[in-house]
Amino acid sequence: MKRRDALRLIGATVPALALRPGSLFAAEDTFKLAIGQRGNWENSVCELGQNAGIFKKHGVTLELLYTEGGGQTQQAVIAGSADIGIGVGTYGVMGAAAKGAPLKIIGSSMTGAHDLYWYAKTDGGIATIKEAAGKTVAYSTNGSSTNLVVLGLQKTLGIKFNPTATGSPSSTFTQVMSGQIDVGWASPPFGVKDVDGGRIKIVARGSDVPEFADQSVRVMIANARSFEGKADAYGRFMKGYREALDWLYADPAALDAYAAWAGADAALAKKVRDEFYPKQNLQPDKVNGLDKLMVDAVTYKYLPAPLDAGQLTKLVVAGTGPLAP
Incomplete structure (x- = not known):
């Protein structure tokens, strides 16, 4: 191959590499995350996954802020000081969305409430x-x-x-x-x-x-303006989240990492994971029990009336479009 042709081939290849998520030259997207209650298993996925290099593989960097609970997390996302909120009560999210808050539900954080x-x-x-x-x-x-x-x-x-x-x-x-x-x-x-x-x-x-038992009592939310501006990057965030979640349940080193992060011994770390957080309860791609959640949200005065189909489609984007597994 002539040197001129070789240079032309390199010039065509480098831009393609630069656009490939997780490649050596990929530009990383940074997300600011608000997460309730540092230390519990569910809320460890992002920090431990980042420490293990999993999100970086998908071209994502996370800046983490821990809050006092789901209410503070939600407010940070609504205000735009956080792009993503982890572990937010579903009633509160639906109620805020009904009032026009710029929110998207991008995943389920926890189905059931056995951990509490x-x-x-x-x-x-x-x-x-x-x-x-x-x-x-x-x-x-x-x-x-x-x-x-x-x-x-x-x-x-x-x-x-x-x-x-x-x-x-x-x-x-x-x-x-x-x-x-x-x-x-x-x-x-x-x-x-x-x-x-x-x-x-x-x-x-x-x-x-x-x-x-069969309801997503906590969800992952995104600021709607942030989501609409870089939906594909949110898709890569969710890929990293799934991979980090799988790693936490499959690799003994992940359990050790959690124990060190949470200040727990190995036996307690294993008890927390196995007794309080069944992996299937943390699956992010489907928000479970929405119809019943809306009925209760009305009962508890988070919603004046159930959200209609159009409102739900606008709010809940988990597992769809660029967020699909």
């Missing part, structure tokens, strides 16, 4: 959640999945609490142990050692609300 639990001091006089009628019962922030579960527990049990926003698991624990709150909330690994050590007693779980 409520506890009281062992010597505090509350042995079951039924004994908390009229007492303060914690949730993280307004519109969060913990808020949803507290409302669901009231409905399921037919009793009334005094639902109280308490922020993160650590701030909630302080309020419970100091007597400011009667029943706190947490998500593993937080508090598991205190349960095993007898300081606190689990009095309810998210799974005590049967209707949540």
Whole structure:
């Protein structure tokens, strides 16, 4: 091949490489993420996946901010200070979208609520959640999945609490142990050692609300303007997310990485993953139970009326178009 022809071939090849996601020369897209509750398994996917180089393979860089809960996460995305929010209560997202907030649901974060639990001091006089009628019962922030579960527990049990926003698991624990709150909330690994050590007693779980079992109680959201400006890049983000999720369940090194990240020992890390977070519950590409979620969102006054088909199509883009697996 003549030198001139070889140079012409290189000139034609380099631009093609530069456009190929994950290639050596690919320009990376940066996403700002707001994520509720650093430390729990579900919320580890992005940071641990990035640390392992998985998102970089797909031409994506993540800037991570951890929040006190789903309500704060959602507000960051609405304001545009975050492109993507992870682990946001679905009722709150639908309610905000109905009011015109620029949101897209790009994936399911969690189906079911088995990971969440409520506890009281062992010597505090509350042995079951039924004994908390009229007492303060914690949730993280307004519109969060913990808020949803507290409302669901009231409905399921037919009793009334005094639902109280308490922020993160650590701030909630302080309020419970100091007597400011009667029943706190947490998500593993937080508090598991205190349960095993007898300081606190689990009095309810998210799974005590049967209707949540097949519903996406938490979702991944995007700022609509950001999404519409680079939908293909969001598709690559979702490819990285799926790969990182698979890695967390398949590679023993991932479990070690989670233990170090969460400040847990190996046995606790494995217990958190296997007992509280079945992999199928974290699958992102379908938002489950939307019809029932909308009915409850109306009941709990997050929505004035169920979203119509057009509104749903505009809001929920998970698993479609560039986000398809």
